[in-house]
Amino acid sequence: IFSTIPTAPPDAILGLTTQFRADRDPRKVNLGVGAYRTSDNQPYVLPVVRRVEEQLASDQSTTHEYLPQDGLKSFCDASARLILGPNSPAIADARTTTVQALSGTGALRVGLTFVARFISPNTNVYVPKQTWSNHRNVVPASGLPPTVDYRYLDSATGQVDIEALVQDLEAAPPRSVILLHGCAHNPTGADPTKEQWMQILDVVKRRNLLPFFDNAYQGFASGSLETDAWSVRAFVDAGLDMLVAQSYAKNMGMYGERVGALTVVASEKGAEDAIRSQLKAIIRAMYSSPPKHGALIVATILEDEKLFKEWEGELTKMSGRINDMRVKLKAALEKIGTPGTWDHITGQIGMFSYTGLTSQQVAFMREKYHVYMTSNGRISMAGLTDDTVQYVADAMKDAVVS
Ligand code: PMP
Numbered sequence: 240i241f242s243t244i245p246t247a248p249p250d251a252i253l254g255l256t257t258q259f260r261a262d263r264d265p266r267k268v269n270l271g272v273g274a275y276r277t278s279d280n281q282p283y284v285l286p287v288v289r290r291v292e293e294q295l296a297s298d299q300s301t302t303h304e305y306l307p308q309d310g311l312k313s314f315c316d317a318s319a320r321l322i323l324g325p326n327s328p329a330i331a332d333a334r335t336t337t338v339q340a341l342s343g344t345g346a347l348r349v350g351l352t353f354v355a356r357f358i359s360p361n362t363n364v365y366v367p368k369q370t371w372s373n374h375r376n377v378v379p380a381s382g383l384p385p386t387v388d389y390r391y392l393d394s395a396t397g398q399v400d401i402e403a404l405v406q407d408l409e410a411a412p413p414r415s416v417i418l419l420h421g422c423a424h425n426p427t428g429a430d431p432t433k434e435q436w437m438q439i440l441d442v443v444k445r446r447n448l449l450p451f452f453d454n455a456y457q458g459f460a461s462g463s464l465e466t467d468a469w470s471v472r473a474f475v476d477a478g479l480d481m482l483v484a485q486s487y488a489k490n491m492g493m494y495g496e497r498v499g500a501l502t503v504v505a506s507e508k509g510a511e512d513a514i515r516s517q518l519k520a521i522i523r524a525m526y527s528s529p530p531k532h533g534a535l536i537v538a539t540i541l542e543d544e545k546l547f548k549e550w551e552g553e554l555t556k557m558s559g560r561i562n563d564m565r566v567k568l569k570a571a572l573e574k575i576g577t578p579g580t581w582d583h584i585t586g587q588i589g590m591f592s593y594t595g596l597t598s599q600q601v602a603f604m605r606e607k608y609h610v611y612m613t614s615n616g617r618i619s620m621a622g623l624t625d626d627t628v629q630y631v632a633d634a635m636k637d638a639v640v641s
Contacts, residue, residue: 310339317541343486351381367391423456423589496533571632608634
C-alpha cells in the first residue's frame, strides 16, 4: 500500500537545520532558522517564563484537563488586547472573536480554512512576492487556490515598492485575502512606513479586500509591543473586516510550545457567536483542542502588570542584541572592504537581514565556510555572536569576490 509513495522535498527552512546538524565542521554557523540565540549562541528561555513555569508546576491546583476547542479564555482575551490595544473600538463593541491556535502557523491554517469555507474555496490569497516560504504551503493546504504574489520590495533601494504594491492590490478581485506582515517583514526586513500603510489601507478598503495580518514578531521589530501593533490597529480603526494571526514563538521564546491566537475582527456586530461556533468546528475536526501548558504561562504573564513589565524588558534586551549584531556585521564587512554597500544591514528591521547574496553565493558559503542560510540570502541576525561575526563577514566577502 505504501510502496509507491514518493519522497517529499525537504522544507526550504527546516531542511537547513537537518543539514547543519549533520555538518561535523567545528567552524559551522547556523544563520538559517529564526530562533533567538544568546551572545553565547545558546537557546534562551526568558527568565520570566521560567519562573512562571516553576510556579505553575508546583501549584497543586494546576491540572492537565482538556481545554475547550477555542482554548484558554484568559489567554485569548489577553492576546486580543495585546495586538488590538486595550482601548480597541472592536473589543469595546465586542466585534472580535479570538481562539487559541497552534502558534502562528496554526492561526493562519485555521483562519484560511475559515475563509475557504465561509468566503469561498476559490478565494485568492495574495502574499508579498518575498515572503515566509510556508505561506505558500499553508494556503493550498487550507483548501484554497495557490497563492498569488503582489510586488513588495524595490530591490534597488531595499525599501517597499509602494506603487507596485498598490497597483497589484488594485487588480485583486473584491473579497480576495491580502496577507500582510504586521511588522518585521520576513525575509526582507523592510516594513511599509505609516504613510505607506495608509495607502495600503485605502486600496484594501476601497476594493473590499480582506486583510489577514500575520504577526510573528510583535515586540521584536522596534522592541516596543505598541509600536509593532500600529499597522493592525490602523486597519481595525478604519472599521474593516479582517483576520489577525499572533505567535508567541519569538517574542516569548515559546517556539516549541506552539502558543498563538487567531482573531476575527468583524466590521459589524452580530456574527460573533456564529464565527466562534464555526472556528470551534474547524478546530474540533483538526486537532480537537489546543495544548494548555504554554497558553497558561503566556496568559499569566500578560495578565500581571509586574510580569508584563519584566517581559517588555526582555524584549528590549533581545532586540537590542540583534541590532548590536547588525552594527557589528556591517562594520566588519566595511572594514575588510567587501565590495557593495551594506547600509541595508542596519536599515532593516526584525530578526532577519536580507543580505542580497545570490543563491550561488549562499551555496559557496555553505560549502567552503559551513555557514548556513536560506537560499534567498536571508540570515538570522540572532544566530550571530561576537565570536562568529568576523568569520561570517570574511566568508561573505569571499563569496562576493569569488
Ligand atoms: N509568519 C511568519 C512571517 C514567520 O516568520 C513565522 C515564523 N518563522 C510564522 C508565521 C509562524 O511561526 P510559528 O508557527 O512558529 O509561530
